[in-house]
Amino acid sequence: MTEPVRPDALRPDPALIRGRRQWPLPRQADPSAPLLEVENLAVRFKMPGGSVKAVDGVSFRLDDGEALGIAGESGCGKTTTALSLVQLLPANGRIRSGSVKLFGIDLAQKSERQLNRYRWREISLVFQGAMNALNPVQRVGHQVAEPIEVRLGQSREASRRRAAELLDLVGIPAARASAYPHELSGGMRQRAMIAMALACDPAIVIGDEPTTALDVMVQAQILQLLEQLRRDLGLSLMLITHDLSVIAETCDRVMIMYAGRVAEEGPVRRVFTAPRHPYTRRLLSAFPNIHADRRTLEVIPGQLPDLRNPPPGCRFAPRCAEAMAVCSTEVPAEVRFDDGVRVACHLFPSGAAATAETAAPLTVPAGAAVEGAR
Numbered sequence: 001m002t003e004p005v006r007p008d009a010l011r012p013d014p015a016l017i018r019g020r021r022q023w024p025l026p027r028q029a030d031p032s033a034p035l036l037e038v039e040n041l042a043v044r045f046k047m048p049g050g051s052v053k054a055v056d057g058v059s060f061r062l063d064d065g066e067a068l069g070i071a072g073e074s075g076c077g078k079t080t081t082a083l084s085l086v087q088l089l090p091a092n093g094r095i096r097s098g099s100v101k102l103f104g105i106d107l108a109q110k111s112e113r114q115l116n117r118y119r120w121r122e123i124s125l126v127f128q129g130a131m132n133a134l135n136p137v138q139r140v141g142h143q144v145a146e147p148i149e150v151r152l153g154q155s156r157e158a159s160r161r162r163a164a165e166l167l168d169l170v171g172i173p174a175a176r177a178s179a180y181p182h183e184l185s186g187g188m189r190q191r192a193m194i195a196m197a198l199a200c201d202p203a204i205v206i207g208d209e210p211t212t213a214l215d216v217m218v219q220a221q222i223l224q225l226l227e228q229l230r231r232d233l234g235l236s237l238m239l240i241t242h243d244l245s246v247i248a249e250t251c252d253r254v255m256i257m258y259a260g261r262v263a264e265e266g267p268v269r270r271v272f273t274a275p276r277h278p279y280t281r282r283l284l285s286a287f288p289n290i291h292a293d294r295r296t297l298e299v300i301p302g303q304l305p306d307l308r309n310p311p312p313g314c315r316f317a318p319r320c321a322e323a324m325a326v327c328s329t330e331v332p333a334e335v336r337f338d339d340g341v342r343v344a345c346h347l348f349p350s351g352a353a354a355t356a357e358t359a360a361p362l363t364v365p366a367g368a369a370v371e372g373a374r
């Protein structure tokens with residue numbers, strides 16, 4: 001069997017990517033700034049009984065042509081982080097602090113009207129369950145053409161032509177452009193959603209569990225399609241998923257979130273084969289691996305904390321087998337290692353020489369490495 005080609009080997013030269021854009025950069029853009037830089041993002045939801053600290057001090061960066069996977073249990077803040085980039089939060093949610101810089105422009109400071117310049121044109125989304133996301137009474141071709149006409153001001157004819165090209169690009173024959181969503185298979189509907197997300201030639205596509213509702217064969221086809229589009233169009237991807245093998249196969253970097261904070265972030269291969277944060281290790285050991293010895297999958301005891309009143313120190317402390325006294329009182333600082341991994345855990349004190357060699361303890365559970373990250 002041939003060695004699978006690694007996603008990072010397929011990544012186009014970032015210097016070429018901005019030159020391929022169909023539209024000029026936004027007027028306030030700094031051409032030398034990173035594509036996306038999120039710093040200390042905090043998002044709150046107003047709920048009966050208090051304010052939910054759904055995202056608390058999250059920082060990360062996404063470069064041109066890069067794919068970042070975001071993983072963690074339900075309720076850990078993955079989707080909220082992604083939606084807050086273009087402020088598509090539910091009515092009771094708002095960004096409390098932090099910045100979301102796209103080409104150096106802080107989107108967190110933009111008004112609803114100003115954000116329309118960036119939604120779909122710079123950052124677009126593919127949601128899970130295309131049947132719910134697509135309009136059931138409009139033909140898919142029309143739904144792909146609409147954002148081109150409305151947001152880019154193209155003529156109806158030009159929008160239709162471009163929609164047909166995009167449907168072809170994602171593998172939907174031109175004859176199916178006149179179909180309604182219920183007349184397409186689940187895989188075809190998800191392809192139509194991807195065509196919609198590409199309609200305005202965005203720099204970043206966010207996939208929120210884009211393959212969760214699909215069977216494994218169709219899931220593989222959709223992931224292959226995303227990978228091909230990333231390579232051919234120079235897209236940057238943010239992939240939110242519970243499925244760690246999807247991240248292992250598709251992404252360059254992975255960010256593990258727990259209770260609204262980043263536990264660990266780094267190159268996929270490093271994080272999945274040598275996880276450092278106790279939560280990452282538990283998460284990996286709870287994931288099946290066909291190459292591991294037959295074994296019982298681990299469960300992580302306990303539940304996510306109530307984010308209206310989270311624990312004062314490390315939020316994982318009530319569930320962590322390695323918790324120390326300091327963990328209940330002090331928020332762990334982030335430590336960056338020389339192999340590109342950063343970890344927020346008191347097991348790795350800040351100020352210590354943070355090299356990959358000194359990153360012990362690495363008690364990776366047997367068989368915990370995720371398939372594809374080898």
Ligand code: SF4
Pocket residue numbers: 277278279314315316317318320321322323324327332344345346347
């Ligand atoms: Fe466990 Fe303490 Fe590290 Fe939190 S900071 S993950 S409680 S060891």
